[in-house]
Amino acid sequence: MKTARIRHHGEVVNVEVLEDLSVQLENGEILSEESVEWLPPAQGTMFALGLNYADHARELAFEPPKEPLIFIKAPNTFTGHNKNTWRPDHVDYMHYECELVAVIGKTAKNVKREDALDYVAGYTLCNDYAIRDYLENYYRPNLRVKNRHSTTPVGPYIIDTASVPEPNNLTLRTWVNGELRQEGTTADMIFDVPFLIEYISSFMTLQAGDMIATGTPEGLSDVVPGDEVIVEIEGVGQLRNYIVSETEFFKTV
Template identity: 75%
Template structure:
């Protein structure tokens, strides 16, 4: 089962989505994927992992971390499927990051690894864009790198845990304008999802709607205005996003 949040006829709806990506409203109406505005399917805090794939760490010439490198993203950074993201003016390098996201379904505190997946609502996908120009320290990315408005597409939906039996063995792919540019597997994670839930819940309470973005494999590339970027996690979803200039993005916001 897939669960999503959409805007339709100026109202926000919690909906289910079938295998053909038909959206089903609670009143019985069915809608096509292009008839709705897709919203991020969860709105809690996002805990994002840095350097959580061995091949990505090697790509950047870093030793794999021995403890999770976690940073927090604000809810203002989220945007939905088929929405736009902006590239700041006068930056040299902005890259995508295709990531599997675990969504918390109930309060989680001091959770043991073997029980961890029972605390999940399911899985979704995110594209954790980063502005490389502002990255002073890979082990401690500052706010300008990861917390700009509407620069983290999330969605399109949440897939039930039972429908993703092997979250540790899923293919991840990214396309720019139809060209495959990144391909990896969640089997290369350094810290897997049960470990991350146990780790985070050992010192804080995870709340329903919180998300754990589990990092990205090697294969990053620069993106510019006009690019269409598609990130996909096998068995979970395909998330489409388009890049516009800073001027065009904020002009569109004023007109909305």
């Protein structure tokens, strides 16, 4: 089952998502994917991972981390499927990051690894764009790199865990204007979802709606205004967005 949040006639509603990405309202009315304003499907805190794929760490000439490198995303960084995001004016390098996101379904504190997946409501995708110009420390990206308004598309929906029986063996891909630029597998994650839930819940309390964005594999490249970017995870879905300039984006916000 797939569920999403959309804005319909000015109100935020929860809907079921059908196979063709149309959505069904509670009254039975069906809306096409293109007619829907998609919102991020979860509303909690996002815990994001740095250098959580061994191939990506090698790509950047770093030793794989010995413990998770976690940072938090501000809620206003999120945007939805099929929406615009923006490249800051006068920067040299902005890249995509295709990531599997585990969505927490209930309060989790001091959870053991073997029980961790019982606390997952489902999975979604995110594209955690990074502004490489401001990256001073790969181990702890500063706010200018990862926490800009509407620069983290999330969605389109949450797919239930029963539909993703092997989250640690999924292919991730990113296309830019139809060109495949990134391909990897969640099997290369250094710290998998059960480990991360155990680790985070050992010192924090995870709440329903919180998200764990699990990092990205190698294969990053620059994106510019005019680009269409699609991130895809096998068995989970596709998330699309469009890059515009900073000036164009803030004319309409």
